[in-house]
Amino acid sequence: MNRRRFLGIGASVLGAGALVAVAVPSAARLFAEGRPGRLLSSELDLPEAFRVPLPVPVVLKPVRTEGTTDYYEITQQVAKLEILPGVRTEAWTYGGSFPGPTVVTRSGRTTVVKHRNELPVPSVTHLHGGHTPADSDGYPVDLLLPVGSSADAAQGAAGKAGPAGMPGMAGMPGMHHAAGRDIVGERSYTYPGRQRAATLWYHDHRMGFTGPGVWRGLAGFHLVQDDEEGALPLPRGERDLPLMIADRSFAADGSFSYPSSDPALGEPGVTAAYANGVLGDVILVNGAPWPRLDVDRLRYRLRLLNASNARLYRLELDPQPAGGDALVQIGSDGGLLASPVAHDGIEIAPAERFDVVVDFSRYEPGTRVRLVNRFGTGRTAEVMCFDVSAKQVTDDSSVPDKLATVEELSSSAVVTTRDFTFRRSRTDGWIINGERYQPGQSIATPALGTVERWRFSSDLHHPVHVHLDHFQVIGRNGKDPGPYDAGWKDTVDLRPAEAVEVLVRFTDYAGAYMLHCHNLEHEDMAMMADFTVQ
Template sequence: MNMRTKFTQRLAEIEIVPGTRTQLLTYDGMFPGPTFHFQANRTAVVRMRNQLDVPTSTHLHGGVTPPESDGYPTDLVRPQGTKDYTYPNRQRAATLWYHDHRMDYTAPQVYRGLSGTAIVTDDEDTNLPLPKDDHDIPLHVCDRAFNGDGTLIYPALVPGPGVQDAYGNGVLGDVILVNGAPWPVLEVNASAYRFRILNASNARRYEFALDPGADLVQVGSDVGLLEKPVRHRSLPAAPAERFDVVIDFSAYPVGTEVTLRNTLESGNLGQVMRFKVVRPGKAGFTVPDKLSTVSKPDKEVATRTFDFRAGSDDRMRMWRINGQMFDPNASLATPKLGTVERWRFTSDFHHPVHLHLAHFQVVSRSGRGPAPSDAGWKDTVDVRPYEVVDVLARFDGYRGRYMLHCHNLEHEDMAMMANFDVG
């Protein structure tokens, strides 16, 4: 069975801040966009009709996608245009993200609404005794800033592209939205839930924790199930990272309110959402000790270093990889199809580094082992200031031109992006 689906990118007015309307760029009038449901190894064709007044390019983040459907920044769908994106989904079950990737304008167009969750399922995942159906919930987390009348505040340079100087490190909002609602409250029963947390923020990092305290039991990373669960008292999440976690509310008495906090902030910004335990539920859930088999990557055939750093000589600050600003005609690496390479990332700041196509495992951080939150196969890794992060990346699936870039979306638009060619 092949999935064929049509979506229309169009303007919509949505009530986000109660009592106001916010005009957004949307997929099918929704923010976040409708959740895509894909079946592993079943090709899905997604038809995007662009009825906006700006060009778009849609990227399935974490997808193993042929280059012509990967949402390359200059592969634009013009206003009134249509494109069929083909997703073969030859990959494991995972929580992915789809979002706009228009050259120079990814940050404002995602900020204005072009963002949604995509879920790939397979038999292995479906057969695991994990919470299902209405106990399996995606949490699309992002921050935005609003004027009193509900309009979004984005400090774009006019004319664009880019942001005003003061926002060169990235744009942060002062309202936290989960599934498009500010600080929502979710009524739960006293049982276990699976939450697929996506940090869909342009630049904000989180450290998620529950209050009153309980563990976030991670079962999946960016691109699939872990081998075994990892328990976190608090869980750091950089932009574009996904964490598939189980929270068991059965330990809380009915009536308890549990806050999902961001411990990097205080006050309103220190809160993400609340869970209200309103009914008794099934107690005694345990996450299986063995979730999946996570293969070790083969031995690397090459090592390459990518340095993520601000340029110092610019009038307007630009961000660079190996000293270069993005050039669509240049390529920084030519890995061979079917091989594994060690890619080393160095940086001057927090840069969440993302590779298209290739999935990787984090093997070291500044000579030490990976962090607990680095477990499993990933497509995005948070490289912290002055850290040296090594990953083993597997270049599998398709030949062609793909990219690596910083997923702080303002950094991305300010040129912190590069091509690599899989040959």
């Protein structure tokens, strides 16, 4: 870490004296602390690894299609699921499963998804990575109340929607920033499909309760396809696998264990010991603990999603194939890269996606290939395994040297530069630019059609997510982007005492959107901010 460059980038954000106080004396502690979160141990015996077959989420079928629009319906409901073998766990689900059903859409076609809330709590659905009008983006106080809720229940839910410890939340200006945005029972979200092929996901985004909502099961894949990607000879069909990686912990009765400050979830937040993030001791892939998959000696496309609340992973294959470069990255949050990038391992923060191709023909028949987490210890160092078959097969797939046309944003087009500091305050908790989140209060007002440079700086670790438009990382700490920053991104891994610069172009839709930390415990405790596109 070059402290001088970091101070030069960040001094205009906090003031030189303030930044020195945060970054310099405590730098050794920050880097030693490294990854966020505190482990929450399960209270029951955990199963052996690599016993459960990998499940693949079902693909949701449209209920009808009209012209250029496809219509889907999802019921949010409580379900009893067998996540750990022989144990029943009550989950909050999309459509009765965890993960929820995968929605597959086509670029250029409008998708309308109607959600019906049969949960015991309000919800908000955000299409993460979606290029979406503001009224369908999943603004955190646009509540979908449970079926049968009354007006009094709506007011009560709004009053308890705020981050923990924020006084007077119910009466804040902007709490209901637009009339009629709270709806009872059912709500339709419209996604116009004006974006390229990409691996997206949808999840609960209710203010103050995103952490427990996602932890209990409210997450699913949303895949966008287009002609450019479809023309490539990439692995497809059963060899195109979405993999949702998430850590969880379980109570003695098999229920999800989560350290809410109010176990009844009447008030938001977690207990003080878990304020920097909740880490589970069970690694789930597509809702199964440490699963296994039989693979042929062919190429497979793995759509890797970190759906954990706070856990970071460094994913590697063990053993590595001869010559290394086991994970060939073809895509990022916002779709295909211009050209493939080979890695021995990939560091993936909460909410990030990496599309990679693995060629299992590089292994001898009968090899067990483990997907491991080098940032984990004990059981959390294992993720899943692939058992390579001896069957003779012919591979009709390949990874071309050129994947897609990716426009590079130019710094010469920048109309303004904005600084955003993510840090923890001794008095106000997790804050952006010195302020706790206030719905309806924008800290930036970019204009439609313009390109801006946004500079993020941190004290501890914060995966930063920007709604509406993807961005391109142009530098870290005054140097080049990191090895995992390629392509269009919507979430960037901001490490302790780090400064990252991105370019973002605001297109198509005006209105109120968000940027926030995607450590869900940080998010629930006020590390969010509004920006309004005009």
